[in-house]
Amino acid sequence: MEHDPAVIAGVSFAIETVIAKAIELSPGAQNRLKQLHPLTIEIHCTQPELEMFVSVEEDGGIQLASYWETKATVSIEGTWRDFSRVTTASDPAAALINGDVKISGDTAPLMQLQTIVGDLDIDWEAPIVNAIGPVFGHQLAEVIRAITRTSGTTHRRLKRQLSEFILEEGRLSPPKPELDSFFTAVDDLVLRTDRIESRLKRIKKRAASLTGAIE
Amino acid sequence: MSSQDNLTDDTTDFGYERVKMAEKAGRVREVFDSVAAQYDLMNDLMSGGLHRLWKRFTIELSAVRSGQTVLDIAGGTGDLAAKFSKLVGADGKVILADINAAMLSVGRDRLIDKGALSNIDVVQADAQFLPFDDNSIDCITIAFGLRNVTDKAKAVRSMHRVLKPGGRVLVLEFSKPTSPLLSKVYDAYSFSALPAMGKLITDDADSYRYLAESIRKHPDQESLLEMVEDAGFVDCRYHNMTGGIVAVHRGIKG
Ligand SMILES: C[S@@+](CC[C@H](N)C(=O)[O-])C[C@H]1O[C@@H](n2cnc3c(N)ncnc32)[C@H](O)[C@@H]1O
Numbered sequence: 001m002e003h004d005p006a007v008i009a010g011v012s013f014a015i016e017t018v019i020a021k022a023i024e025l026s027p028g029a030q031n032r033l034k035q036l037h038p039l040t041i042e043i044h045c046t047q048p049e050l051e052m053f054v055s056v057e058e059d060g061g062i063q064l065a066s067y068w069e070t071k072a073t074v075s076i077e078g079t080w081r082d083f084s085r086v087t088t089a090s091d092p093a094a095a096l097i098n099g100d101v102k103i104s105g106d107t108a109p110l111m112q113l114q115t116i117v118g119d120l121d122i123d124w125e126a127p128i129v130n131a132i133g134p135v136f137g138h139q140l141a142e143v144i145r146a147i148t149r150t151s152g153t154t155h156r157r158l159k160r161q162l163s164e165f166i167l168e169e170g171r172l173s174p175p176k177p178e179l180d181s182f183f184t185a186v187d188d189l190v191l192r193t194d195r196i197e198s199r200l201k202r203i204k205k206r207a208a209s210l211t212g213a214i215e
Numbered sequence: 216m217s218s219q220d221n222l223t224d225d226t227t228d229f230g231y232e233r234v235k236m237a238e239k240a241g242r243v244r245e246v247f248d249s250v251a252a253q254y255d256l257m258n259d260l261m262s263g264g265l266h267r268l269w270k271r272f273t274i275e276l277s278a279v280r281s282g283q284t285v286l287d288i289a290g291g292t293g294d295l296a297a298k299f300s301k302l303v304g305a306d307g308k309v310i311l312a313d314i315n316a317a318m319l320s321v322g323r324d325r326l327i328d329k330g331a332l333s334n335i336d337v338v339q340a341d342a343q344f345l346p347f348d349d350n351s352i353d354c355i356t357i358a359f360g361l362r363n364v365t366d367k368a369k370a371v372r373s374m375h376r377v378l379k380p381g382g383r384v385l386v387l388e389f390s391k392p393t394s395p396l397l398s399k400v401y402d403a404y405s406f407s408a409l410p411a412m413g414k415l416i417t418d419d420a421d422s423y424r425y426l427a428e429s430i431r432k433h434p435d436q437e438s439l440l441e442m443v444e445d446a447g448f449v450d451c452r453y454h455n456m457t458g459g460i461v462a463v464h465r466g467i468k469g
Contacts, residue, residue, distance in 0.1 A: 004455075004456060004457060004458070005272040005454055005456050005463075006265060006268045006269055006272065006456040006457045006461075008272075009268035009269075009271040009272045009275075010268050012271070013267075013268065013271065065275045066272070066275060067272070067275040067276050067278070068275075068278075069278040
């Protein structure tokens with residue numbers, strides 16, 4: 001099933017915004033990032049199907065996109081489960097390299113980027129949950145947190161600054177309650193169809209094995 | 216309704232009204248004259264900020280690179296132009312074009328504030344008669360503009376003409392929600408809440424009623440896809456966003 005590009009754009013925007021703010025607060029990070037340009041990482045989740053591209057810009061900024069035409073420097077591929085497994089590992093960086101997640105291309109800049117972003121110590125949860133709701137938002141934040149090795153401690157001050165930043169600098173007006181709930185309803189609908197789809201698949205499988213048993 | 220119908224009976228849609236073809240441009244101009252100053256604020260309020268995400272994905276699909284020439288037609292207050300200005304860099308060029316001088320002048324001020332004007336040309340132009348050389352542009356975007364154009368097919372053909380071979384057009388526009396339930400909620404929202412909000416902020420409910428009506432009159436996903444193909448584009452496809460409330464269509468000039 002195709003994901004709603006607007007939802008993905010919302011997540012990308014949220015993540016970019018937190019990273020941008022964190023970079024601003026961490027002198028040095030920007031210069032280290034600049035040296036990684038041009039770097040594009042393709043993250044391909046095969047189940048559920050989702051593709052994201054992370055690129056380091058000339059000015060050291062980090063950009064996310066769900067559509068990209070030029071070849072990525074390095075590609076990471078795996079199922080959601082494979083990525084989640086990385087999050088529970090004691091050494092996520094090692095798990096990323098040694099686990100079921102497939103990596104192709106030049107891994108050196110990938111590791112460098114991971115260290116730099118890891119050092120920024122960002123709270124991913126709030127902005128991502130804001131963008132896509134608590135269920136997937138929490139899981140996605142967990143994955144990013146683990147991949148970048150951020151400690152779980154929340155930084156209230158940073159968190160508050162970030163929400164303010166998203167509102168003011170991002171100049172996103174406070175969403176209208178009607179639209180908010182309506183958007184949630186769309187999300188719900190998508191989730192529910194997903195669930196029905198997988199239930200259908202299970203039933204079909206069972207039916208197939210039953211007919212197999214009878215024959 | 217197809218542009219063919221337009222041509223035979225000499226009238227066209229203006230929201231839910233029928234007006235003389237020659238009148239439509241003028242009526243559309245009045246609408247945007249009256250909303251220009253508050254346009255960006257209303258955009259945010261109306262869509263809960265979603266229009267930024269819809270535009271963001273459109274920019275991703277453009278795959279615009281440094282050094283290219285990009286035309287944003289019906290560009291209004293220039294938010295796409297500002298993004299493209301950064302992407303094409305000093306060696307590239309962005310043309311912000313709109314039929315409406317009031318929208319363009321708000322746009323020009325915005326771009327000056329953002330310090331983004333050095334590689335942007337601001338041109339008053341009608342999408343149906345683009346005043347640019349054949350095969351001269353790498354990418355054309357039209358965001359929430361096509362539904363206001365009198366003869367939409369003619370505009371799409373005009374875009375095909377000025378694009379370079381291999382160049383692409385992206386049409387971001389309101390479309391048809393894919394679920395009937397969503398469609399109902401959305402109708403209720405846009406026909407009642409929207410004009411009320413418009414009245415509150417710009418003291419102009421009529422213009423926003425026109426916007427709501429013109430959204431319904433706009434061709435749905437498949438009809439617009441056909442229109443883009445008929446203009447000669449290849450590799451045409453569309454992506455629904457937010458349940459089909461908007462869709463972005465893409466075509467490549469072969
Ligand atoms: C809803 S606004 C969209 C502005 C901007 N692209 C955005 O997405 O925020 C529609 C714009 O289309 C312009 N417009 C209407 N008819 C046009 C035409 N025939 N040619 C060019 N622009 C036109 C209006 O002046 C107005 O600025």
